[in-house]
Amino acid sequence: MSMYRPAATALAAALCLVTAACGSSSDVASSDSTTEAAASSSGYPVTLDNCGEKQTFEKAPGRVVVMNGASVAEVSTLLSLGLQDRIVANQQTYGMSEVPSRAEAIKKLPTGDVELNEAYDIPRETMLGLRPDLVLSVTTYGFDQKNGFATREQLKQAGANSYVSPQGCDDDPSQMTVADSYQLLRDMGKIFNVSDKAATLIAESEKNIAAVSEKVEGEKRPQVMVLFSNMSMGSNDFSSVVANGIINDILAKAGAFNAFENAAETTFADLSKETVAATDIDALVVIAYNDPDPAAYARKLLKEFPQWPAARNNTYVTVSDSMYLGPSNDLAVEKIAKALDPNAF
Incomplete structure (x- = not known):
């Protein structure tokens, strides 16, 4: 998790972590943040409604850019799903992790040799020059034109989809729960056609948490x-x-x-x-x-x-x-x- 933005904003975004399905979350079953609208037997096309914008994927993204946003949620989720080879530029770092070798794996990811702007993230022209087909941001902050970033519409015109992580629509992580972490996994599973892997990770996490909660009950x-x-x-x-x-x-x-x-x-x-x-x-x-x-x-x-x-x-x-x-x-x-x-x- 990088702390490049002003401290309070950065940490709040991180907890969007704690830097990131949008809207009121908590109840995955009724979440209106990201829903699969259509999928063929091959898994595509997949359409997600993300923060009120429809994003349609005809195939799994192959050039993913992960914005900073004082988060490690997005890059860690991609790594957990085995999708590190899809990342062409990652700006999320933390330096330590409870997961063995995760911090080292993040350090090895390409950065795109990006020179960050005054808002400490990827500026518009640099972003478009990376030729992404998917851009991940922990909140809508990462797509705000006044911060010098490419908007979601500009990315769409350049052929790139975009995704805002749980609670990112309102940039309010104060209502976030573990269910939002599962929603992020579930959505990335749909986008990259690895839903089975996402479901396995979610089930393992739920099982582990249930076992702990039972011991301290x-x-x-x-x-x-x-x-x-x-x-x-x-x-x-x-x-x-x-x-x-x-x-x-x-x-x-x-x-x-x-x-x-x-x-x-x-x-x-x-x-x-x-x-x-x-x-x-x-x-x-x-x-x-x-x-x-x-x-x-x-x-x-x-x-x-x-x-x-x-x-x-x-x-x-x-x-x-x-x-x-x-x-x-x-x-x-x-x-x-x-x-x-x-x-x-």
Whole structure:
């Protein structure tokens, strides 16, 4: 997940991750964000209604451009489906992952030798010069002309389809759930005619999460503080604290709940040190982005707030890309659950 856009916007997009089916999500069965309208026995043509725009695919895309958008959801989803050879330019990076070798695999992808614009993504003329047949963006931000990007209409005129990821239509990841990660997988499965692979990944994730949730069912739900390691997002001491979004769904499935879920209606809460100190925190979940030692940051906070139950019990867990929109939410659920309730496993 790159942090090139202004910090608050970038992290919000990432959680679209946590940088990304659109609209109100959560209920895959009734989702109106992306629906398959037609498909022949060979799998094509496939038409998706994505953020109110119909995108028809006559064959599987072969020149995919993945925009930055402070996300790794899209590139990780493509990799999980074995579609890395379709990518001609990827701008999404994170540097670490719960999935072995994923960070290294992302680093090896072509970048298209793109010189980013002032909005820290692929400018219009460069995008068109890449000759894509599919462009992926975590939100509609990536297709906004005022930011210097190619619009969806301009891409269509150049022969390219476009796709905005879950919750990206309204650019509001605060309502995102794990179901949105499954929707992204399902949609990419349809577009690339690998629906069986997508279905297998979804089923495996659901099975893993169900097994974890069963182990912690009936246990006391710890009150958790989730924040980004060594990051400042606003005017207060604790401005990178997560209040809403997919992370709350992950916590719930791991048998915990967010101590600050009511602190803001948006994805992030901008909290004072006094507010944080006055809240009983049973455990810390620290999300690492380009921090080589997030555990050190967690220990620093526990030392700073010795009154927390988390400090007395030294209870914390560090995570990375599995906390965001993407194909690996089950890994976050399992890692958090095991750290918070090791006796259940």
